[in-house]
Amino acid sequence: MSQVVKGRAAGSHYSASGGLPFVAGIDGVGRLDDGRRVWFVLPRDPFGSMAEQTVVPVAQCLVLPDDLDDLTAAAIANPGMSSWVTYTERARLQPGETVLVNGATGTSGRLAVQIARHLGAGKIIATGRDAEALREVAALGADVTIPLTEDAAALEERFKEQFAQGVDVVVDYLWGMSAECLLIAGAKTGRPGTPIRVIQIGSVSGATITLPSAVLRASAIELMGAGHGAVPLDRHLAAVEALLKAVAPANLKIAFHAVPLSDGTRAWDRDDSRNRTVFVV
Template identity: 35%
Template structure:
């Protein structure tokens, strides 16, 4: 079969031949319909041993029914090494297939697999967002942030503030549910800008894939009792966080990683997320590329593609 094959650590995979997967007990071979290209895949694949199909960490693959008749699409959570989703076929434990709601195209379902789940679960499971609460989404132009803006609205948030560097791309967030936007421009008094954008709603939940100065400013603007969900560090790995900031807003700072969420919660979340996508409440900009273009997809993701890259084997 054809697959994205890693010949060396840290260099783009090439499109080539790879051994057909042979199922062991409790495993199934599936045809891959669409597979997302995530930062996580690049990071993990860069440290993988040689001669593996890229990459066993790819979680965004979506399967289609095979020759035994039409079956609903399902998300491949974790292919069995050395197989990955960037291939015509892959191998997965039967228990690792998550249901995709009817009516969602495969590329969107794949795009929602890792970053979409992160956004949805950070709000619903980690922050325990309640209808009527207000949410500030940092990095709202990114893969996690752009879903978080829409998911917050879909989960009943009364007021959603989108914050990011690029004013043009923030318009997308405004068109997809954000009630207010803050540009993370150098020299801006960010705590004041966040407070102004929040108005009387305050800020009950902060979704933070950035850390760095925007995260500190968000905490300074938060409503007492707010939950700050720490997801990633696109801006910087460390901040100087005065104790008074945490105390004065009685902040709950909550670390979050998708893979630590119990499997059943992930199943339920992915089902809900794809149902909302089917209803048009959650959209993702995707660029479809044939699997043969995997090296180009890798390079584009490394340089910050502004749409979700989806490989179609």
């Protein structure tokens, strides 16, 4: 269960139709009539994935690799897709480049660190508020960690140190104050004429920021998004297919807990960004 699922159910996500009837859930793992195990996405309205059966175009079903179990596939596909699409479709990450993951302690951020390493990043910088979680992220492959517990001025200085050394790609799951600080720091200390590709994915820390116009004039920052409007569905599907094939060979790790769908009401409001909830029928 993702924040997108909750947002669509509440009608607050940009992709929500607001129509009734409505079944929650945008993706999952199941079996086709011929017995093949598949990951699927975007069931036809008003159907959703949180059900015993659903209706999905066959083109939106991906056969699972034999070395990947159902629960791991269901847990990892959505959060892993966000960074895989970002690196391959938007940032066009090149081997040896430096990646900064802003908001690396949640499920998606942890995968963003691991996937960056798998795709050849030379240096990975990770941010987060929780010190223990940042230590765990370092163990997953982050070379530098930056705590987001300081005030804006101190945080900007932390970011300046890293941008002065060179940052090629920023993956932002937070927006809010930390995004403001890193954009300003990148404009002030980034290498002149060298693009910094900033890809915005989530808004955990706020839906808006105040960005001085000089940030864009005084730097080569390229600010873009990686949602459904930025990358077509077929490219999202290609990214998930590549991700699912890489889970076992790359030893990608994700923490999750399986919950019977019958307990969905109690699990719905559980707030645990480090453990993915997977509903099981």
